[in-house]
Amino acid sequence: MVLEKKGSARVEAGQRRVLDEATRQRRLTRQLEALEKDNFQDDPLSSLPPPGPTARLPAFSETEEPEKKKRKTRGDHFKQRFRKNFTTLLEEENLSEKPEPNYLSATAPPSSLPPRHFCCVCGFPSHYTCTTCGGRYCSTKCLCTHRETRCLKWTL
Amino acid sequence: MATLVLDNGAYTAKIGYSQEKVSVIPNCQFRSKTSRLKTFTANQLDEIKDPSGLFYILPFQKGYLVNWDVQRKVWDHLFGKEMFKVEFADTSIIITEPYFNFTSIQESMNEILFEEYQFQSALRTNTGFLSAHHYFHNKPSELCCLVVDTGFSFTHISPYCRSRKMKEGIRRINVGGKLLTNHLKEIISYRQLHVMDETHVINQVKEDVCYVSQQFYMDMEIAQMKGEENTVMRDYVLPDFSSIKKGFCKPREEMVFSGKYKTGEQILRLANERFAVPEILFHPSDIGIQEMGIPEAIVHSIQSLPEEMQPHFYQNIVLTGGNTLLPGFRERLEAELRSLVPAHLPVSVLLPANPICYSWEGGKLLAHHPDYDEMVVTREEYEENGHCICEEKFDI
Ligand SMILES: Nc1ncnc2c1ncn2[C@@H]1O[C@H](COP(=O)(O)OP(=O)(O)OP(=O)(O)O)[C@@H](O)[C@H]1O
Ligand SMILES: [Mg+2]
Ligand SMILES: [Zn+2]
Ligand SMILES: [Zn+2]
Numbered sequence: 001m002v003l004e005k006k007g008s009a010r011v012e013a014g015q016r017r018v019l020d021e022a023t024r025q026r027r028l029t030r031q032l033e034a035l036e037k038d039n040f041q042d043d044p045l046s047s048l049p050p051p052g053p054t055a056r057l058p059a060f061s062e063t064e065e066p067e068k069k070k071r072k073t074r075g076d077h078f079k080q081r082f083r084k085n086f087t088t089l090l091e092e093e094n095l096s097e098k099p100e101p102n103y104l105s106a107t108a109p110p111s112s113l114p115p116r117h118f119c120c121v122c123g124f125p126s127h128y129t130c131t132t133c134g135g136r137y138c139s140t141k142c143l144c145t146h147r148e149t150r151c152l153k154w155t156l
Numbered sequence: 157m158a159t160l161v162l163d164n165g166a167y168t169a170k171i172g173y174s175q176e177k178v179s180v181i182p183n184c185q186f187r188s189k190t191s192r193l194k195t196f197t198a199n200q201l202d203e204i205k206d207p208s209g210l211f212y213i214l215p216f217q218k219g220y221l222v223n224w225d226v227q228r229k230v231w232d233h234l235f236g237k238e239m240f241k242v243e244f245a246d247t248s249i250i251i252t253e254p255y256f257n258f259t260s261i262q263e264s265m266n267e268i269l270f271e272e273y274q275f276q277s278a279l280r281t282n283t284g285f286l287s288a289h290h291y292f293h294n295k296p297s298e299l300c301c302l303v304v305d306t307g308f309s310f311t312h313i314s315p316y317c318r319s320r321k322m323k324e325g326i327r328r329i330n331v332g333g334k335l336l337t338n339h340l341k342e343i344i345s346y347r348q349l350h351v352m353d354e355t356h357v358i359n360q361v362k363e364d365v366c367y368v369s370q371q372f373y374m375d376m377e378i379a380q381m382k383g384e385e386n387t388v389m390r391d392y393v394l395p396d397f398s399s400i401k402k403g404f405c406k407p408r409e410e411m412v413f414s415g416k417y418k419t420g421e422q423i424l425r426l427a428n429e430r431f432a433v434p435e436i437l438f439h440p441s442d443i444g445i446q447e448m449g450i451p452e453a454i455v456h457s458i459q460s461l462p463e464e465m466q467p468h469f470y471q472n473i474v475l476t477g478g479n480t481l482l483p484g485f486r487e488r489l490e491a492e493l494r495s496l497v498p499a500h501l502p503v504s505v506l507l508p509a510n511p512i513c514y515s516w517e518g519g520k521l522l523a524h525h526p527d528y529d530e531m532v533v534t535r536e537e538y539e540e541n542g543h544c545i546c547e548e549k550f551d552i
Contacts, residue, residue: 084215
């Protein structure tokens with residue numbers, strides 16, 4: 001989203017919504033999940049018009065390679081086991097019942113250093129907290145931008 | 157018999173025969189806006205003339221191999237006649253996997269290596285094991301080393317006492333180069349220009365302009381200054397893939413500090429982004445990830461190890477993985493460790509000449525080691541004993 005520079009901000013102090021802790025946490029989780037994404041845009045292949053009533057686009061890259069020299073056992077990796085995502089595989093490992101150290105226990109624990117705060121608009125050190133969403137800001141200018149753009153976004 | 161060494165990273169495969177040199181090749185497939193029907197595999201990326209809006213198809217998720225279809229396409233391409241022309245029946249492979257790799261991924265790996273490709277023999281191991289082997293090869297008098305591997309998916313700290321992995325000391329921070337690029341993309345898109353679809357371009361911006369600050373709050377002050385005093389600020393000329401094939405920083409003397417450029421290029425102006433993004437490796441909590449940063453996690457790891465070994469680990473820290481190429485990374489890490497570790501203990505952090513291929517080079521050395529034949533599982537052994545022999549022999 002490109003930052004829009006609007007003239008005046010609607011700062012209606014006193015009557016703004018205040019997000020509860022659970023909502024704030026969900027919002028953070030969504031932001032962090034977005035940082036794991038491989039792509040934000042759609043697959044260019046999926047945005048093509050369908051080639052015809054009967055033709056079906058293959059799921060992956062079968063379109064090139066005119067000579068399809070497949071190994072006999074190729075069907076193998078269409079087996080269930082080869083089609084699981086990270087979360088499923090992690091659950092299947094059943095780590096809570098396995099001895100440590102394991103994938104979960106190896107995660108670095110929380111830092112013992114005090115948290116640092118940065119303005120969510122400009123990225124410079126910030127001293128103030130938005131009462132609505134708990135986001136940080138550094139100046140009235142950034143607070144206005146924040147409220148016009150992101151303050152109550154992604155709160156589902 | 158030939159030995160093929162493959163450090164199978166989530167971003168790039170580091171691959172080559174043990175008699176030859178290494179190649180670094182994208183370990184994924186791509187689709188482009190300009191030829192939407194074609195899927196490009198690995199180094200076919202070079203055929204894409206306009207990689208704007210490049211779409212990635214990655215075999216890994218959070219550092220673990222989950223998309224075997226894509227991985228098989230990339231391996232078929234790498235092993236095939238266009239590239240390494242592998243004679244499977246006469247080739248041994250050394251291949252890397254992440255720490256605590258899931259059982260089912262390990263089994264799939266055995267099946268694909270032995271049953272589908274039919275390698276003569278295989279050695280499956282962790283990237284860090286090969287790095288430690290490399291380190292001890294260069295420093296034969298040392299007993300301990302701490303491998304820091306910060307690549308695409310995450311960052312691992314792993315202590316080795318000679319060839320023994322000290323499992324209880326392994327720490328993982330869920331910050332890697334992928335997250336840094338995505339975060340940079342996000343803040344640029346919010347602050348100045350929509351680049352959410354331009355992972356490829358912004359990854360290059362990251363590699364070209366980001367650095368690790370030595371004095372974080374001082375750099376913040378400089379980055380806030382107006383005009384020429386702001387020595388942190390850079391104007392990055394984005395590629396348009398016709399006249400500008402590759403992005404670059406405007407030379408200082410051509411920078412326009414107030415007003416617009418008249419040259420018509422598309423410019424990104426970067427100031428605190430340059431060092432605030434890499435800072436996440438040192439303070440994941442800056443963006444709300446409740447984990448220790450690298451220096452703190454190193455201390456946490458070493459403190460979990462036998463006390464008499466601890467001084468040896470502090471003195472033998474080796475950096476691997478792409479993020480360690482960020483300018484200032486080694487200096488900052490050493491300085492922070494210096495302030496965290498008791499003064500009487502020496503701290504020494506080594507940045508090898510090629511931190512991305514350090515592990516691969518270790519694999520190459522291992523392939524020539526007299527004990528190599530005892531470390532592998534042969535296809536015959538696998539056919540006779542199945543997964544158990546792999547589980548027994550490989551320390552994943
Ligand atoms: N000069 C550089 N400056 C900053 N980052 C870099 C540089 N060179 C490479 N990188 C980053 O390093 C990452 C890739 O590192 P590396 O090759 O060690 O990962 P990998 O082994 O493929 O992944 P993993 O180990 O997580 O499976 C990428 O995110 C890339 O952008
Ligand atoms: Mg790696
Ligand atoms: Zn601000
Ligand atoms: Zn707010």
